[in-house]
Amino acid sequence: MSQPHASSNLYTSPPAAQASTLDQARAVLKQVFGYETFRSGQETVIEAVLNGRDAVALMPTGGGKSLCYQLPALMLPGVTVVVSPLVSLMDDQVSAMQAMGVPAGAIHSGMQGAEVMQVLRDLQDGRIRLLYAAPERVLTPAFAERLQTLQVSLLAVDEAHCISQWGHDFRPEYGRLGELRQLLPHTPMLALTATADHVTRDDILQRLQLREPQVFQSSFDRPNIRYLVQEKFKPLKQVVEYVKAQRGVSGIIYCGSRKKTEELALKLQVEGVRSAAYHAGLPHEEKRQTLHGFLRDDIDVVVATIAFGMGINKPNVRFVLHYDIPRSVEAYYQETGRAGRDGVASEAVMFYEPGDAAWIWRLFDEQPDSERLRVERQKFQVMTSFAEAQTCRRLVLLNYFGEYREQPCGNCDLCLNPPQQYDGTVDAQKALSCVYRTGQQFGVNHIVEVLRGAQTQRIKQQRHDELTTYGIGKEQSAEHWVSVIRQLIHRGLLIQDIRRHSALHLAQNARPVLRGEIALTLAKPRIQAVAGAKVAERGMHDKVLFGRLRKLRKAIAERAEVPPFVVFGDSTLQDMATLLPTNPAQFLLVSGVGQVKLERYGSAFIAEICAYLDGEDSPHA
Template sequence: MEVREAREVLKLYFGYDQFRPGQEDIIANVLAKKDTVVLMPTGGGKSICYQVPGLVMPGLSVVVSPLIALMKDQVEALLGNGVNAGYLNSSQSTKEQQLIEQQCFDGRLKMLYVSPEKLLSAGFFSFLKRLQINLFAIDEAHCISAWGHDFRPEYLQLKNLKLQFPEVPVIALTATADKLTQRDILTQLYLQNPKVFSSSFDRPNIYLQVQPGQKRMEAILDFIEERPFQPGIIYCLSRKATETLATKLKEKGYNADYYHAGLSAKDRDRVQERFLQDNVQIMCATIAFGMGIDKSNVRWVIHYNLPKNLESYYQEIGRGGRDGAAAEALLFHSLADVMTLRDIITQGENSKEQALSLAKLDRMQQYAESTSCRRKTLMHYFGEEYPGNCGSCDICDNPPTSFNGTELAQKILSAVARTKETVASAQVVDILRGSRNQQSLSRGYDKLKTFGAGRDVPAQEWQRYIHQLINRGFLEVAYDEHGALKLNNASEEVLFKGRTVELVKFQAIDLKEEKERRSKGKSRSVGAVALFDHLRQLRKDLATERNIAPYLVFNDNTLQEIAELKPTNKLAFLAISGVAQAKYEQYGEIFINSILSFLSQQATQQQAKIKGTTHLVTYEMLRQGLSPEEISVNRQVQLATIYSHLATLYQQGYDVDLRPYLSEWEYERVKEAILKTGQTAAMKPIFDTLDGQIDYLKIRLSIGRYNKESATV
């Protein structure tokens, strides 16, 4: 009976027809009032495991959550689904807290989120004992363990829940827990014969890829150019790196900001809120950012530097694709990162912690340098066997080819020997490539027999081959000698005893071709893509009006299904996965009207294209008050095309005001360059004459204005 009610609650409040794998068994165990431990990856649906039984059982559920931002998001999501929920934490005034407490007494709340500090404050247990508590849920339960990477001392006191409320079931949930942490969760919470549910830690919707650390900025720009409007996070090792990277991205025209622990609490909250509200597309951040981020529509996560361990890496990439839609994880890897991390570990930890941390760093490095399926490597680390290959990582898509690399290995080892084992990998590559830099010349490396012996092999490939030799035991790295490469017995066998070495060769991936290849079989129609972006803007506008995050209106998965199926009546809209009754009542009619309007507009645009007057469609949208950026999104064309339309419209005499997009000073500068170069067609000579100080969009507008004024004269 209760399980059937659980399914009804799932549909009524969350809009889903069926549970994800494992959820129903967990919920049945909680409904049987048994203690429960849930190990489930980020985005796997942990919250449903306590929210649904909490709504089925009479009384109030209490959820312990470590971060204010996280509980605020959860409560807003529940309220949006028609569930009476509230939270208590230090961000509220005494009056606000008293109001929530009164709602608990009145039986109006079904779910109460509290911080561990609030739960353990004086008199709070007495308050709870006056209520009908049906469940305690402890989120981020790994915080209870000193072995966990987010240890919170106050979590150790949560054992008092079982002592004070022995009859109330407890469910502890975590997305990351090694065996030591799992043991702590079981013992330190005083759970009574708990049943442990361990879901697969695989996140099949996340595409995994690793690239060498050289030319990172160039690679990042290529990556995000192919993913317009998609929210993403770039994790950096240092605070300064987040600021520098955000500045560079802004200079390139991207909507980016940075977040690190050095910012004031007010600034951190402001930046985080802007990202949640989709007012910032790209967040450059240290690992201080993320634990409380429940943003479901992060479409990609980039690691600018190698993380310290696979646990951190897996949790951080798990912030992408929480809605179940496709997401990507790109990791940059270099030996310099490894050396930096080793320095940090050896300088800041005791000997026992050092040994464990260095071992974990080695596993992280092995993952980055893997030549077999990355998902299989990752799952194996978490104790999970993965049959076959995943088909959704760079290695599966671009399998490296093995070849006899003995000659290449001998060149590398010979360069190491001839420099008396005193140089790091980057200098070895310079020697092999014949780079006549200052260090090579000042130390006489240009006189070595191996100098320039590998000019025909790209530097990036030499780095890969060196990494392979290190991984396979043919070279050692002396981290205490600035990463100097050292020979060993295996090296001697290759150099002098005829031992062969198998290496693997990676083919460079064309990002555009790769994106097209991976999208086959799951691609959406052009119309659905355009409608999705149209509805995404509507979602953002509605969220701004209500001061909530856009994904709390509908997540990307639900929005994509709406764009594909185009529901135009109540029954069709309620059939969309993720649309509950309360959501339909708030947003259904608005979205249906928007879909109908969009379809009508598409028909008009199609007629315009046939007649060759596509710029007039832009003109009509300008008259409706849309900005060039909004028109670009709605029409699914580049912003440069819209600016070209503006220039054409102005030149043809339409009532178009260029002043909001082109200042008088900018026009005069471009006009001087036009007169100097004699160009009114090609923009690059003008751009170069201006030393790139004025962008192509403004140059295009200036040419349109200049042509009109010249014709008038």
């Protein structure tokens, strides 16, 4: 990444004597970042940092962790050093800081030697206030020696859960970052992470050798994310329909295998969606181009394995879709958290069928027993309970993380469209009888075809078209019968034998239902996803103007060779399309507009808004 000289930046910090107050911090927040107020939890962390305290900030993805070191870097003397794990994250954050006039730089393996030398000269001459570096770099003897010659006011360790969660398997250098304490014994340290279990927290405190740190934990709630779980019937068709309905916005689709990512990405491309696959087995250059295109809004949808997403600083991802169920609530929370980091309405959609869970349980059964396996099984059990929940999804999620609430959220599929119950005794008898009469050796799809009277070759070969249950459910859709059978499996009335190609057979307690001795209440199938309008069309802002502002932003970003969100985020464009500012003073009232961005971009966006209000075409077309 080409980095301009830090001396070209416009921001000048206030005198140090005036810099240690929260009033001054709020002034910098408005002047540089363009925000009137801090997000929840930011102010207390920043206050601790300005007071020279070690601290740990546990905030959800999208909770604004970066500001907790970016703002103090502008108020403290000297330089703030940020240890960050991924090149793309560092480059994006440097670009974002420079766009606001903040003297920032990075040093990592993706840079040319001349670029590194220029950053080092700027650093030595005091022209950089915020330096990002990979853990491998800060621990080299040469760099460590250079740090000791500088006035380092703060050491920030981003993605600090890498210390514990992956340990030596992820980045061995993360486990050695405690050496920085001996290197710079009087410099306060700030650790930041979105993973907050007690084991990880204790590891962070111990390995970084933090001294009487203040630990701050924000709410795990992401109210702008709508959680949706849809029954998986024809998953490929369902995904394509959903993505096409969201056309033009950024999204991530997670799949359980590399093969699925490539198949689904190709299917979306055929349907006209700008999409690409991403997994660890692809060539490095192909992955780099996909990431570059995604960040710059040239690719709308990335279909990926879990290898994609950590550290990607793209705030305008409008949906995250899980094609397969994740292995744990932690993984699900982290992955869905990559949607809506800008606070704008977004969706987390998961397609689920019990067969997917059965396959993962089978994998567990094939592994030798161990403490790790027992933990993984327990975590997956909680994940399946979330997928099969009949109460507010958000409450289940927050309760798992120890944030107990009782009031339903009103923004998940179960709150928006509560499951409807009906007397399903007759439907259950039809399905159970069909399983019995076909010999208890066929899977779900075959039973559904018999119930609906399908004329397949297999049915004719088995002479199942001669059974009394043939066609007795033809008035209902295939999706209806799949849902009924899944509920019978979930109730323990049917058993799906994964060792015999998922063949169904009756459980002992199915007999009273078959004989009509007990009634059975079932939930009506949830065939349609509760997506409603296109995600990007939610909110009170002018949608047409928002579209014009997005085009202008893209054009400016392409000329500057930066991601569009570096110019302005979606939330800022929505605020423009609500407030309709037509002069610089009004433009400064827009959330996310600071003094530098007003000077750089204000005239172009004001002209676009004025032209729209006057009924004219874009002056930038």
